[in-house]
Amino acid sequence: MSSQKGLEGIVATETSISSIINDQLTYVGYKIDDLAENSSFEEVIYLLWHLKMPTQAELDELKADLTANMNLDTAVIDHLRSYDLSSVHPMAALRSAVSILGLYDKEADVMDEAANQRKAVRIQAKIATIVAAFARIRKGQDPVGPKEDLSFAANFLYMLNGKEPEDVEVEAINKALILHADHELNASTFTARVCVATLSDIYSGVTAAIGALKGPLHGGANERVMAMLTDIGDEENAVPYIKEKIANNEKIMGMGHRVYKSGDPRAKHLKRMSERLTKLTGQPKWYNMSVKIEDFIKEEKGLPANVDFYSASVYHSLGIDHDLFTPLFATSRVSGWLAHILEQYDNNRLIRPRAEYVGPDTQDYTAIENR
Numbered sequence: 439m440s441s442q443k444g445l446e447g448i449v450a451t452e453t454s455i456s457s458i459i460n461d462q463l464t465y466v467g468y469k470i471d472d473l474a475e476n477s478s479f480e481e482v483i484y485l486l487w488h489l490k491m492p493t494q495a496e497l498d499e500l501k502a503d504l505t506a507n508m509n510l511d512t513a514v515i516d517h518l519r520s521y522d523l524s525s526v527h528p529m530a531a532l533r534s535a536v537s538i539l540g541l542y543d544k545e546a547d548v549m550d551e552a553a554n555q556r557k558a559v560r561i562q563a564k565i566a567t568i569v570a571a572f573a574r575i576r577k578g579q580d581p582v583g584p585k586e587d588l589s590f591a592a593n594f595l596y597m598l599n600g601k602e603p604e605d606v607e608v609e610a611i612n613k614a615l616i617l618h619a620d621h622e623l624n625a626s627t628f629t630a631r632v633c634v635a636t637l638s639d640i641y642s643g644v645t646a647a648i649g650a651l652k653g654p655l656h657g658g659a660n661e662r663v664m665a666m667l668t669d670i671g672d673e674e675n676a677v678p679y680i681k682e683k684i685a686n687n688e689k690i691m692g693m694g695h696r697v698y699k700s701g702d703p704r705a706k707h708l709k710r711m712s713e714r715l716t717k718l719t720g721q722p723k724w725y726n727m728s729v730k731i732e733d734f735i736k737e738e739k740g741l742p743a744n745v746d747f748y749s750a751s752v753y754h755s756l757g758i759d760h761d762l763f764t765p766l767f768a769t770s771r772v773s774g775w776l777a778h779i780l781e782q783y784d785n786n787r788l789i790r791p792r793a794e795y796v797g798p799d800t801q802d803y804t805a806i807e808n809r
């Protein structure tokens with residue numbers, strides 16, 4: 439029995455939700471480029487959960503359902519207030535808060551398909567509110583509830599900032615939400631599937647997935663990209679800074695990908711958004727710096743920028759706190775996690791691989807006083 443480190447190249451499940459073939463990403467067969475240019479996040483949620491595009495009536499119903507479920511139980515808000523607001527990372531707050539949500543959902547352990555669909559709507563809606571509410575609470579502000587006539591993207595910004603966003607901001611967040619929604623068997627989605635394949639509940643699956651997304655080799659990279667750009671400071675410093683990191687064998691955040699070798703198809707959309715938004719905000723240096731890093735790493739190491747790289751300067755330009763970048767990723771990716779959880783329940787088998795044992799040979803037990 440031999441192992442494949444990091445399960446590279448292992449096909450662990452079948453899915454009808456998304457695919458990466460020849461470096462092209464599709465959701466249910468629809469190209470990510472078409473969806474990013476033409477669709478709304480709510481339409482993509484529907485697509486991922488039902489494996490078909492919604493009619494107008496179906497879309498309207500989902501939108502209304504999401505908005506109606508965005509409000510949080512006061513017990514959950516009280517919980518957010520009880521955290522150490524000066525030090526708790528918003529991803530840790532989100533992970534704990536989603537677990538808490540499950541405690542207040544009477545259907546948490548009801549396993550039929552209709553109940554799971556209802557819980558999916560509640561979780562998708564409330565995650566956006568938790569991220570926004572926590573961000574406000576830690577600034578000493580009260581949480582703001584959703585507005586009925588706003589889209590998911592607009593409501594997220596409204597609940598975060600307490601004022602209605604500009605069209606350009608809504609467009610950017612809507613596109614970012616679409617681009618991050620699903621990605622085949624990435625680490626957090628696999629985590630969610632492993633968890634619910636034991637027939638554990640949907641809240642456990644999403645909580646586990648948030649934990650996996652938090653790490654810097656996965657979703658946590660976007661916050662670190664911005665930390666790196668901030669550290670670099672100006673365009674002239676970009677290449678010398680990166681050269682030094684490479685010389686020290688350090689990884690450059692937002693660069694490289696397990697699956698894509700020629701390039702991450704989502705990155706070009708975020709790159710264009712970054713160029714536009716950094717110009718609009720009068721801070722083109724974030725974009726220019728990013729391009730220098732991308733070109734250098736491509737040339738030097740042959741590695742492409744991944745989805746996390748340009749999302750950093752996009753979110754920064756939208757005035758979003760840097761430690762909210764990964765929670766924003768989670769607000770989108772939860773749609774994919776939920777789709778995969780429902781798919782896993784639908785055709786379940788326990789996920790239980792084997793390990794190649796490389797420890798010592800059989801050993802004799804020695805009583806503690808003789809060791």
Ligand SMILES: CC(=O)SCCNC(=O)CCNC(=O)[C@H](O)C(C)(C)COP(=O)(O)OP(=O)(O)OC[C@H]1O[C@@H](n2cnc3c(N)ncnc32)[C@H](O)[C@@H]1OP(=O)(O)O
Nearest residue numbers: 654655656657659688689690691692693694695696744746
């Ligand atoms: C949404 C997402 O999750 S996208 C990924 C977000 N994460 C990041 O951006 C973190 C930085 N990137 C990385 O750590 C990696 O590229 C990963 C984790 C994304 C994929 O990694 P893997 O497929 O496991 O490749 P692995 O880490 O084994 O790297 C292979 C080689 O490329 C190098 N490499 C990979 N990524 C980078 C990087 N970002 N910077 C510098 N070198 C890198 C490694 O050092 C290694 O070199 P070696 O063979 O000489 O030792």
Ligand SMILES: O=C([O-])CC(=O)C(=O)O
Nearest residue numbers: 621623624625696744745
């Ligand atoms: O798929 C992966 O390995 C990581 C990634 O890009 C994502 O989750 O979007």
